[in-house]
Amino acid sequence: MPASERPLPPAATVRCADRIAGLFPPGAVAFELSGDGDPAALHPLESREVEGSILRRRQQFAAGRACAKAALAELGMAGHALCAGPDRKPCWPAGAVGSISHTHAYCVAVAAPAARFRALGIDVEIVARVSARIREHIATPAERAWLETLGTDALALAGALLFSAKEAYYKCWSGAGGNILYFQDVELHAVDFAGGSFLVRLTAGRAHAIVPPMPAGGRFAVADGRVTCGVAAPAP
Numbered sequence: 597m598p599a600s601e602r603p604l605p606p607a608a609t610v611r612c613a614d615r616i617a618g619l620f621p622p623g624a625v626a627f628e629l630s631g632d633g634d635p636a637a638l639h640p641l642e643s644r645e646v647e648g649s650i651l652r653r654r655q656q657f658a659a660g661r662a663c664a665k666a667a668l669a670e671l672g673m674a675g676h677a678l679c680a681g682p683d684r685k686p687c688w689p690a691g692a693v694g695s696i697s698h699t700h701a702y703c704v705a706v707a708a709p710a711a712r713f714r715a716l717g718i719d720v721e722i723v724a725r726v727s728a729r730i731r732e733h734i735a736t737p738a739e740r741a742w743l744e745t746l747g748t749d750a751l752a753l754a755g756a757l758l759f760s761a762k763e764a765y766y767k768c769w770s771g772a773g774g775n776i777l778y779f780q781d782v783e784l785h786a787v788d789f790a791g792g793s794f795l796v797r798l799t800a801g802r803a804h805a806i807v808p809p810m811p812a813g814g815r816f817a818v819a820d821g822r823v824t825c826g827v828a829a830p831a832p
């Protein structure tokens with residue numbers, strides 16, 4: 597039977613993820629999904645966003661929408677289609693902000709009232725997938741010097757943390773109206789592994805100032821071989 601005619605396995609269901617919501621200040625809610633999303637559950641306007649994409653991408657997109665819409669429903673905002681802007685940034689309904697991230701067969705989304713937050717950023721990475729080559733690419737010279745001081749296990753976690761923290765920071769920055777940033781534009785300059793927090797600074801160059809300025813850090817958690825980072829910009 598051709599792959600296109602094979603029935604899809606049952607779609608996984610979303611779960612409330614208080615541990616992930618705890619990476620953000622009070623007011624944020626998070627939902628996660630282990631497994632594949634169900635493209636048939638997408639709103640027609642959302643389906644259009646991934647028309648022509650391979651099944652894997654449609655499942656991933658559907659997983660993100662399922663988590664995000666569960667979070668919106670928890671905030672009393674059920675029934676919204678969550679389309680994407682030209683840059684893939686989700687168009688959250690008026691009154692809400694949020695963020696979505698996926699890795700292989702896992703997805704998480706966070707949402708919160710816009711009255712409390714200007715933007716949120718979440719990112720999840722599989723620790724084992726952030727290779728030495730990726731670390732080399734994403735780390736600034738100061739971060740590389742820090743990585744060189746670490747033993748093997750701490751190095752793997754620190755590499756994944758660098759990746760995830762920069763992406764979470766970028767998503768929050770972008771949601772708050774910031775311009776495109778690349779890995780060398782964002783630098784971690786303090787990590788508290790025991791407390792699960794990190795501080796970030798923008799390196800000279802590409803970042804345009806945004807007003808009010810973004811907070812300079814975020815929180816992270818490690819579980820099931822994944823690191824998840826959260827960054828929140830409070831409402832002005």
Ligand SMILES: CC(C)(COP(=O)(O)OP(=O)(O)OC[C@H]1O[C@@H](n2cnc3c(N)ncnc32)[C@H](O)[C@@H]1OP(=O)(O)O)[C@@H](O)C(=O)NCCC(=O)NCCS
Nearest residue numbers: 657660684685696697698762763766767770777778779782
């Ligand atoms: C936003 C971005 C970081 C997401 O990375 P990714 O590897 O696809 O990883 P994730 O699965 O964690 O996140 C994807 C989700 O982020 C969200 N997203 C995409 N662009 C976004 C943006 N500009 N702002 C906020 N969220 C965004 C979407 O919800 C997307 O999922 P969807 O398309 O299914 O809706 C990446 O696509 C991007 O734009 N990169 C350029 C900038 C960058 O990477 N800088 C390095 C860090 S400073």
